Amino acid sequence: MTRGQEIAARVEAFVRERIVPYERDPRSTSHGPSDELVQEMRALARDAGLLTPHILPDGDHLTHRETADVLRASGLSPLGPLAVNVMAPDEGNMYLLGKKASPELKERFLKPLVDGTARSAFFMTEPAGDGPNGGGAGSDPSMMLTTAVRDGNHWVINGRKTFITGADGAKVGIVMAKADEGASMFLVDLPDPAIRIDRVLETIDSSMPGGHSVVTIENLRVPADQMLGNPGDGFKLAQVRLAPARLTHCMRWHGACVRAHEIATDYANRRHAFGKPLVDHEGVGFMLAENLIDLKQSELMIDWCASVLDTGDLGTVESSMAKVAVSEALMRIADRCVQVMGGTGVSGDTIVEQVFREVRAFRIYDGPTEVHKWSLAKKVKRDWKAAQG
Structure with missing residues (x-):
């Protein structure tokens, strides 16, 4: 058993035994689990030696391939990644800060994230229509309107952001803004009166x-030493975070769909109709068979992409392929699970309906399927031109 598999086995047992019972906890709301619930679960993970298991005691990370095993196990409950502190956006932000922050910034901003005592938010996406031609950075970050202007030993940031996951209650913020040199990235303490959550x-x-919040940033003053990297490094730094983050989303939601498939399979074997268990009806049995195929293909895609990332290449192309293939496959799996379970599948009696909702959103965040396909199509054209000499 590899190091990753050993940690994953412990995470799986912890999630199934200690975290699954929290799935009916009323402290999970339409805007996510409360911080009280998160900290209660993290205390259990801390006691079990499983808090932030993808980051080693010396600060180094597991390999991406090892992380795949661990994060899939955490995803067996929608609450699992939160409990063991591998949930987005914190996991991606920890990865970025671990790779690119100075020792001083790591101590101030990264340490509380790794310790599981703070949450973070990544401020990049902007509202549509705020600028000319519907501008505001979304899938096209070059349309960024939020500005950063030098003022002595500070930067002053102004703009609006939207779909900022976890901004409400976060203690660490990573803000993308456009300086004269180009997009730049800043670390800020939260809450800050200059960052207002509109809704x-x-x-x-x-x-x-x-x-997910809509935010207005008004005259936010950030000391120059809280810039991550140099002015104009923002897009390059964002790719350091986003390429692996697309894949870790795949890992977590793969685990969730494994669990949904388990629940649908149990239902199909226990529920009878027309004189036999549902699973014996080809229309149902075949859907579960197709789930197995999609789960295995997704697992192989995740592991392949993780191995590419472990070579040291950013793997932007590979992570785009994985994001498309896995998110679309997981959507099919979640949809089949709902269908197999009928009315029960759309009720809150199991987590299947939540997994369906979460995976539907996953097809959009970190780049919609169509944006990744467009990017891959451009690569096809570039490769063709190169082959023509």
């Missing part, structure tokens, strides 16, 4: 604490 959106997903 928390009502969305179909409900797994992330704090929900």
Whole structure:
């Protein structure tokens, strides 16, 4: 058994035995589990030696391939990644800070995230229509309107952001803004009176604490030594975070769909119709068979992409392929689980309906399927031109 598999086995047992019972806890709301619930679960993980298991005591990370095993195990409950502190956006933010922050910034901003005592938010996406041609950075970050202007030994940031996951209740913020040199990235303490949450959106997903907020940033003053990297490094730094983060989303939601499939399979074997168990009807049995195929293909895609990332390549192309293939496959799995279970599948009696909602949202965040396909199509064209000499 590899190091990753050993940790994953412990995480799986912990999630199934200690965290699954929390799935009916009323402290899980439409805007995500409360911080009280998160800290209660993290205390259990800390006692079990499983808090932030993908980061080693010396600060180094498991390999991406090892992380795949661990995060899939955490995802067996929608609450699992939160409990063991591998949930987005914190997991991606920890990875970025671990790779690119100075020792001083790591101590101040990364340590509380690794310790599980603080949450973070990544401020990049902007509202549509705020600028010309519907501008505001979304899938096209070059349309960023939030500005950063030098003022002595500080930067002054102004702009609006939207769909900012976890901003409500976060203690660490990573803000993307456009300086004269280009997009830049800043670390800030939260809450800050210059960052105002206008509203928390009502969305179909409900797994992330704090929900997704619309935010106004007005004259936020950030000391120059809280810039991550150099002015104009923002897009490059964002790729350091986003390429692995797309994949870790795949890992967590793969675990959730494994669990949904288990629940649907149990239902299909126990529920009878027309004189036999549902599973013996081809229409139902075949859907569960197709689930097995999609789960295995997704697992192989995740592991392949993780291995590419472990070579040291950013793996942007590979992570785009994985994001498309896995998110679409998991959507099919979640949909089949709902269908197999009928009315029960759309009720809150099991987590199947939540997994369906969460995976539907997953097809959009960290780049919608169509944006990744567009990017891959451009690569096809570039490769063709290169082959022509």
